[in-house]
Amino acid sequence: MKKTNPSYPTDLSFFFFFFKEKKKKNQILRAKTAIVLLQKSKNMNQSLRSMKNVLRKEMRILLNQIPSEVIEYESSIVTEKLINSKEYLTSNHISVYISMPKAEISTKHIIKDIFEREKICYVPRWNNDEMEMVKLNSYKDYLSLPVNRWNIPEPGHDEVRDIANELDLIIMPGLAFDHQGNRLGHGKGYYDKYLTKCQQIYQNESIPKTIALALDSQILKDRSIPISQYDQKPDLIISYNNIIQK
Structure with a gap:
């Protein structure tokens, strides 16, 4: 049987489409990562504020008792x-x-x-x-x-x-x-x-x-x-x- 070489598309639009889709997926992944990091940062800031406010409350009670x-x-x-x-x-x-x-x-x-x-x-x-x-x-x-x-x-x-x-x-x-x-x-x-x-x-x-x-x-x-x-x-x-x- 005669061997035939596989044919490859000569139209470059396929490659442009492929890279465009890959770029879009990377952008979506980066956006999701940024959202996760932002949420973590927000949670940390809320926790930090909470710890500071607890300490402020303790200190105000203590300081108001000093003669x-x-x-x-x-x-x-x-x-x-x-x-x-x-x-x-x-x-x-x-x-x-x-x-x-x-x-x-x-x-x-x-x-x-x-x-x-x-x-x-x-x-x-x-x-x-x-x-x-x-x-x-x-x-x-x-x-x-x-x-x-x-x-x-x-x-x-x-x-x-x-x-x-x-x-x-x-x-x-x-x-x-x-x-x-x-x-x-x-x-x-x-x-x-x-x-x-x-x-x-x-x-x-x-x-x-x-x-x-x-x-x-x-x-x-x-x-x-x-x-x-x-x-x-x-x-x-x-x-x-x-x-x-x-």
């Missing part, structure tokens, strides 16, 4: 440590949080010291989900600030004030800290977003130093704070018994 005398005493020690630190002494433009009436280190005497040393003082002003640092003109100006819904003195939103465009040091609060230098905020992300913005504006060489102030009860002794890639570590954490570096 005002203890807070006042620890605040005085932490203030002395801060105002004698190299980071503070070499800074001229300083942003400092205005403390709540209880449950955290008081910054009243720090603000007073900033003006006594003729440094320039900026404090937070909140606008929805954003925070800006605005200039205080004097210690008397600080004492006359109106109180916001959290019972914290805050510059009025109808006041025209200089906004910080040059900072050497940011003194920040927190709800809890661990010995790895991680910080847990109150949940709004004000400082994390502000520090990210600073990194974009100031560039690497001139990014402001950051110091967080803490009561000893705010330092977790045997566990770590759950963190995400967006959480910012302060360069230094100062408490009554601890100095934790990044």
Whole structure:
């Protein structure tokens, strides 16, 4: 019997169709993979938020039980440590949080010291989900600030004030800290977003130093704070018994 060679299609449209279908299948596979990864990431974020919120609840209960005398005493020690630190002494433009009436280190005497040393003082002003640092003109100006819904003195939103465009040091609060230098905020992300913005504006060489102030009860002794890639570590954490570096 005579052997015949198999015939192959000479029309290239078959090959184009084959590769087009293969490309489409790959795109569908990549899309399905992306959806699975996105769902996993979403579940992890929800779990992380849940763990943070549980810790926040525990810390608020704990901190509200601390006597005002203890807070006042620890605040005085932490203030002395801060105002004698190299980071503070070499800074001229300083942003400092205005403390709540209880449950955290008081910054009243720090603000007073900033003006006594003729440094320039900026404090937070909140606008929805954003925070800006605005200039205080004097210690008397600080004492006359109106109180916001959290019972914290805050510059009025109808006041025209200089906004910080040059900072050497940011003194920040927190709800809890661990010995790895991680910080847990109150949940709004004000400082994390502000520090990210600073990194974009100031560039690497001139990014402001950051110091967080803490009561000893705010330092977790045997566990770590759950963190995400967006959480910012302060360069230094100062408490009554601890100095934790990044």
